[in-house]
Amino acid sequence: xxxxxxxxxxxxxxxxxxxxxxxxxxxxxxxxxxxxxxxxxxxxxxxxxxxxxxxxxxxxxx
Numbered sequence: 001x002x003x004x005x006x007x008x009x010x011x012x013x014x015x016x017x018x019x020x021x022x023x024x025x026x027x028x029x030x031x032x033x034x035x036x037x038x039x040x041x042x043x044x045x046x047x048x049x050x051x052x053x054x055x056x057x058x059x060x061x062x
Contacts, residue, residue, distance in 0.1 A: 001027060002046055 005027060008020025031048035035041065039055065042048030053060050 002049070 001023070005020055005023045008016050008023060011017055011020065027045045031042065031045040034052050035048050039048060039051050042051050050060055
């Protein structure tokens with residue numbers, strides 16, 4: 001999801017950029033909850049997702 005967010009935020013179409021902003025906000029909210037409730041670590045969404053995947057012995061999502 002992070003690569004999708006970055007691609008959308010960099011897109012030339014305003015509607016796509018707006019969708020990227022919405023996705024970014026959702027990811028920030030999700031990873032803030034994961035950090036607070038479960039992990040207690042991670043400075044940004046990518047770090048939190050990596051920590052969550054490692055905690056559950058799962059590969060990082062593409």
